[in-house]
Amino acid sequence: MSMIDLTSSKIKGLGDSNARMRVFIANRPAFSLQRLGNGIVPLTAGDIDAIGKACGNGWRKVFNVYAKFLFALPDNLQFKQGNCWQQFRDTHLLQGGSNTALMFGEPNSFEADTLNIITGRTFAQSTNVAQSLYWVTPEFAINTSLNLVVCPYFDYRQLSNSKILYLVDLIHAELNVHAINK
Numbered sequence: 804m805s806m807i808d809l810t811s812s813k814i815k816g817l818g819d820s821n822a823r824m825r826v827f828i829a830n831r832p833a834f835s836l837q838r839l840g841n842g843i844v845p846l847t848a849g850d851i852d853a854i855g856k857a858c859g860n861g862w863r864k865v866f867n868v869y870a871k872f873l874f875a876l877p878d879n880l881q882f883k884q885g886n887c888w889q890q891f892r893d894t895h896l897l898q899g900g901s902n903t904a905l906m907f908g909e910p911n912s913f914e915a916d917t918l919n920i921i922t923g924r925t926f927a928q929s930t931n932v933a934q935s936l937y938w939v940t941p942e943f944a945i946n947t948s949l950n951l952v953v954c955p956y957f958d959y960r961q962l963s964n965s966k967i968l969y970l971v972d973l974i975h976a977e978l979n980v981h982a983i984n985k
Contacts, residue, residue, distance in 0.1 A: 809834050809844075809907075816843045818897035818904030824882060824918050826869060827906045828957070829926040832858040843906075845899035851892060861958070865905075868957035870896050871964070873903065875971050918978065919951040923961075927953040943970070945977050952978065 809817075810831050820843040834854050836844065855863035870892035873882045882902060885891040895901045909930045913919050921927045924942060936944040936953060944953035954970050955961035962970070 809836065813841045814844055814907065816904050816906035817846055818843055819845060819899055819901045820904070821902070822904035823902045823916060824873065824920075825904045825906050825910075826920045826922060826957070827908070827910050827926075827930075828865070828922050829908065829929075831907045832862050834858055843904055845901075846897045848894065848898075851896065864959055865957045866892055866896065868959065868962050868967070869903075869905065872957075872962075872967050872970065875967050877971075877975065913949040913951060915950065915979075917950060918974065919949060921951065921953045923956040924953065926956075939973065939977075942966070943973055945973065947977060947979070950978050 810833055814831075816825075822843075832854050834857050836846075836850065838844075851866045855866060867888075870888040873896070874888035874891055876882055883891050884895045895903075897903055897905055910919065910921070910932065921930065921932075924944075927933060927936065927944060932946060932949065932951065935946050935949070936951075937946065938944045942955050945951065952970065952974055955966060
């Protein structure tokens with residue numbers, strides 16, 4: 804079996820290609836997976852741990868914050884599975900059928916039935932949707948027509964537990980969560 808280099812431009816992201824939750828991030832892990840694939844590559848059990856160990860604490864934080872955020876969402880959005888965010892991260896996050904994806908680079912398009920999140924103000928301001936964002940606070944922005952929210956980068960210091968709860972409330976209050984709850 805050949806290796807997938809995640810730094811390749813052929814790899815658009817990690818996770819479920821039909822994800823209803825897409826998080827856009829400016830960087831990519833310098834890592835290779837031992838399997839074939841292009842586009843959005845689903846992870847399998849152990850991949851998140853391996854990426855975290857090989858690529859450092861920053862990537863471990865990205866995955867942890869992503870899982871904590873999804874686990875904080877209301878049950879009716881049906882993203883979380885398992886008893887705690889750690890179990891969810893290790894058994895479902897970014898795997899096939901998980902409805903979650905971590906997309907690398909600038910968003911090309913948005914689907915009406917998808918919740919889209921751009922991590923980081925600086926990254927968001929460099930995208931083609933920057934002019935259409937409404938900044939709710941200096942760290943959080945929305946575009947309701949694109950079902951899009953901008954939040955701090957997925958790191959404990961930038962997107963703390965209290966900011967995760969604010970993000971959840973913002974999504975529930977401002978975006979069309981009914982469209983993604985199929």
